[in-house]
Amino acid sequence: MTELQAPTFNLNGYEIRDTILYVNGEYVPKSKAVISVYDSGFQHGDGVYEGIRAYDRRIFMLHEHVKRLYESCKSLDIPLERDVPYDQMIEIVKETVRRNLAIGVHDIHMRLQVTRGIKRQTGMHPNLNVTPCSVVNCVDEKPPIFNKAGVKLITSSLRRYPPNLLDPKIHSCNQLNQIMAAIEALRQGADEAIMLDMNGFVAETNSTTLLMAKDGALVIPTTDCILVSITRKIVMEIAAAHGIPCIERNVSVSEFYNADEAFICGTVGEIAPVCLIDGKKIGHAVPGPITELLSREYRKQTEQYGVTID
Ligand SMILES: Cc1ncc(COP(=O)(O)O)c(C=O)c1O
Known part of the structure; x- marks a missing residue:
């Protein structure tokens, strides 16, 4: 039997998989998915999101992601609870995955996004919003994006927001702070940019959590100025289960330069x-034994756990 191949469409010369997206109550092909230009997300980046991965027929950490989505909405007074009950959201994600599996989409990565909804006229005030929240679940065929042989980082000149400016624990759609850091990384031939907190300690990279190993222990920047990553928590649990001490504290970039x-x-x-960080080789510049162990055990978890699609 020949394997199903999801259709593709052409966008500006790029051949793109025509996955199925959820857009405000409907399942539509990516090539046809649209949203109002008066949507709060388009107008102001006034929304939140979660990046979620499915491995075969299992959605990994689905409840953890959806819970964080509702928490971000609560922090921003986006009335998601009122408009879409939690169980319905879980069903939306499951149904999106089901429909994509049915057309032969592999390596499913989703961006489940909620905005304050559509405005009756332009303007920042939430009292101009006249519809329920917008809910979109974007789906891409996207294998893990980073080079497993090693990524290059630079230290950004931009600081990660502290909670009294815009709490990084809110998983906001508005990512200009991190996008500007990512631009610095790209300009310098790097993959990601390290963002420091206002005191000069490492917070995270523009789109990931950064950790180091030294003398057999994991040394992990605190959660003060970061999105509390679900993967970070799993990594710490795996380390603890393998007897690797986890030390959570303020960490400077020079400590990262000198990490094992x-x-x-x-x-x-x-x-x-x-x-590589800022041109300096880290350890032996190859995946070290602790990183390899954590990667292997993480992969095992993705092969075993998750919410199953029937
Ligand atoms: C700034 C930032 N840090 C870390 C992460 C990783 O979080 P998670 O492990 O929950 O995917 C993300 C994911 O979106 C992020 O945007």
């Missing part, structure tokens, strides 16, 4: 070793 190993982690790229 460093790695980034997150749903979209899983775990990837860091080979």
